[in-house]
Amino acid sequence: MRPPGIADNRFTFAYIFAAIEPGTDNAFALVMPEVNTDAMQQFLDGFAATIAKDEHVAMVLDQAGWHGAKALRVPTNITLVPLPPYSPELSPVERVWLHLKERFLSHRLLNDYDSILDAACAAWNRLLAEAGRITSLTSYPWILAVKP
DSSP: OOOOOOOOOOOOOOEEEEEEOTTSSOEEEEEESOOSHHHHHHHHHHHHTTSOTTOOEEEEEOOOGGGSOTTOOOOTTEEEEEOOTTOGGGOTHHHHHHHHIIIIISSOOOOSHHHHHHHHHHHHHHHHHSTTHHHHHHOOHHHHHHOO
């Protein structure tokens, strides 16, 4: 359990969309003002642009509505692989979210969307600056066993 802290009753959010490669520190993220099909499309298009021409990525994700919306145009170098329902423990990025929340994002009062955006970006950049951190968070033995 987390200790009690100050609560802010305002409702302004920013969302981190991220792709990580388990067993490495390779990661890509965008911070977006909404979670919806359009935001997912922007994320997929941005991520696809970072993939080498001779590579293809299997992106494992949960079954949030915007992850598999029929309106998505999934880039040809990405295959979306949905996890079974209610199985967040199978998604390595869930440990990344927990780490970001515990270390950088909880128990903070931020004034507005720009402050939230800055905090989310700073948290992500601090995570990337910690050599080996993403690797240690996402190296599930079962994933490493199937990775080529």
